Amino acid sequence: MKHKFFWVLALFTLSLNNPKILAQTLPLSPQLIPFSSSDGEQLLVESQAKQDYFLLSNQFVTQVNQAYCGVASSVMVLNALGLPAPESAQYKPFRVFTQDNFFDREESKKVISPELVSKQGMTLAQLGGLLTSHGAKVTVYYGSDVDLAQFRSLLVQNLAKRDNFAIVNYLRKTIGQERGGHISPIAAYNQRTDRFLILDVSRYKYPPVWVKTVDLWQAIKTMDTDSGKTRGFVLVSK
Amino acid sequence: MKHKFFWVLALFTLSLNNPKILAQTLPLSPQLIPFSSSDGEQLLVESQAKQDYFLLSNQFVTQVNQAYCGVASSVMVLNALGLPAPESAQYKPFRVFTQDNFFDREESKKVISPELVSKQGMTLAQLGGLLTSHGAKVTVYYGSDVDLAQFRSLLVQNLAKRDNFAIVNYLRKTIGQERGGHISPIAAYNQRTDRFLILDVSRYKYPPVWVKTVDLWQAIKTMDTDSGKTRGFVLVSK
Numbered sequence: 001m002k003h004k005f006f007w008v009l010a011l012f013t014l015s016l017n018n019p020k021i022l023a024q025t026l027p028l029s030p031q032l033i034p035f036s037s038s039d040g041e042q043l044l045v046e047s048q049a050k051q052d053y054f055l056l057s058n059q060f061v062t063q064v065n066q067a068y069c070g071v072a073s074s075v076m077v078l079n080a081l082g083l084p085a086p087e088s089a090q091y092k093p094f095r096v097f098t099q100d101n102f103f104d105r106e107e108s109k110k111v112i113s114p115e116l117v118s119k120q121g122m123t124l125a126q127l128g129g130l131l132t133s134h135g136a137k138v139t140v141y142y143g144s145d146v147d148l149a150q151f152r153s154l155l156v157q158n159l160a161k162r163d164n165f166a167i168v169n170y171l172r173k174t175i176g177q178e179r180g181g182h183i184s185p186i187a188a189y190n191q192r193t194d195r196f197l198i199l200d201v202s203r204y205k206y207p208p209v210w211v212k213t214v215d216l217w218q219a220i221k222t223m224d225t226d227s228g229k230t231r232g233f234v235l236v237s238k
Numbered sequence: 239m240k241h242k243f244f245w246v247l248a249l250f251t252l253s254l255n256n257p258k259i260l261a262q263t264l265p266l267s268p269q270l271i272p273f274s275s276s277d278g279e280q281l282l283v284e285s286q287a288k289q290d291y292f293l294l295s296n297q298f299v300t301q302v303n304q305a306y307c308g309v310a311s312s313v314m315v316l317n318a319l320g321l322p323a324p325e326s327a328q329y330k331p332f333r334v335f336t337q338d339n340f341f342d343r344e345e346s347k348k349v350i351s352p353e354l355v356s357k358q359g360m361t362l363a364q365l366g367g368l369l370t371s372h373g374a375k376v377t378v379y380y381g382s383d384v385d386l387a388q389f390r391s392l393l394v395q396n397l398a399k400r401d402n403f404a405i406v407n408y409l410r411k412t413i414g415q416e417r418g419g420h421i422s423p424i425a426a427y428n429q430r431t432d433r434f435l436i437l438d439v440s441r442y443k444y445p446p447v448w449v450k451t452v453d454l455w456q457a458i459k460t461m462d463t464d465s466g467k468t469r470g471f472v473l474v475s476k
């Protein structure tokens with residue numbers, strides 16, 4: 001494939017000479033609709049299940065390292081729920097959940113240590129345990145246990161109500177992204193296109209995207225070799 | 239005022255016994271409309287000048303200390319513009335502006351040092367200088383130099399276009415908040431109510447709010463004793 005090699009070489013050379021390319025997120029597969037495009041904006045305006053969007057977007061954060069997607073997602077949801085946060089020296093007298101104070105409570109460290117999460121991320125069960133350690137009520141759903149209709153219906157019902165939130169644990173590759181297991185909150189559902197809005201916490205790598213329900217469902221049914229179980233999602237409330 | 243004293247004491251006692259109160263942002267003056275209320279959401283849906291909202295909300299951050307509002311606002315706008323970012327050890331090979339790498343460039347430190355900003359914040363002129371040090375084109379407007387109609391028109395024109403952004407430097411007290419000088423990006427304008435949406439970067443203290451144009455204009459015409467000039471706003475592009 002001479003032509004392909006030429007383009008790889010050209011892009012590589014361009015990226016060496018143009019630091020701007022490195023400042024961008026990765027290109028998106030055509031199966032995904034970026035949130036900040038005119039199509040993506042329209043999907044939000046039309047959405048009839050977007051109650052969670054406004055509360056979550058107010059709390060949107062970037063994961064502080066490349067293994068902290070579960071911590072970043074949890075911090076967003078705990079702040080959106082308004083649960084009591086640990087102290088932070090820099091914000092006194094205010095309190096807010098941060099990726100730095102997330103492991104301050106002994107109950108949290110007992111689920112898994114921050115050092116281990118920084119190395120290998122967390123499993124779906126650990127995500128549920130960590131949220132529980134901060135006083136949230138959590139239901140864990142494994143991808144192996146829900147069919148497509150249940151998946152859609154559980155998430156849509158949640159997104160239409162302000163007092164609970166959903167976080168998904170999925171394989172990026174299945175939705176057309178690079179590449180491994182990932183965790184992020186879901187913020188809205190568009191019924192016309194049957195798509196969910198993922199507020200991707202690795203904001204340096206990908207923007208928020210609208211993903212087809214069937215693609216996301218297949219991505220949560222993938223096997224996580226760390227747990228020996230499938231990925232899935234959690235529903236979280238006070 | 240016996241009754242008033244009773245309520246102060248009651249609230250104080252409640253706050254000692256209920257950590258949840260400390261997990262909340264401060265109450266809002268009735269002159270402000272919180273973004274994540276049904277009224278606030280409606281103002282965004284109706285808005286005809288909200289192009290900047292989607293790009294900025296994707297980059298929304300919390301200032302990392304109580305003097306870093308100008309740094310946090312700049313990071314949001316630089317990332318929304320897609321300007322070339324310095325390296326971050328934790329995000330390699332990706333690049334993104336963060337409040338940690340914002341002062342990595344020598345040109346930035348020459349405007350003002352991060353140590354000084356951490357102590358006293360920044361003036362409007364320093365905000366402009368710091369954005370310029372990262373390759374942005376910046377126009378600085380002092381509150382003393384723009385009348386109400388100019389203020390509204392300059393911001394609305396900007397908010398309707400995706401390739402430029404606006405950051406305001408205002409006195410919180412004038413818009414009914416606690417209390418000093420502050421800096422945050424503006425994300426949308428609602429013509430029916432004549433209000434701008436402030437994406438307040440001190441998210442531990444206040445949520446995003448819709449503020450009346452006249453209140454915000456009066457708040458940028460206040461004197462900043464650090465500069466001996468009024469506050470104001472900057473318009474920023476590539």
Ligand SMILES: [Ca+2]
Nearest residue numbers: 120121181226
């Ligand atoms: Ca893993």
Ligand SMILES: [Ca+2]
Nearest residue numbers: 158159161164
């Ligand atoms: Ca919900």
Ligand SMILES: [Ca+2]
Nearest residue numbers: 358359419464
């Ligand atoms: Ca100051």
Ligand SMILES: [Ca+2]
Nearest residue numbers: 396397399402
């Ligand atoms: Ca603009």
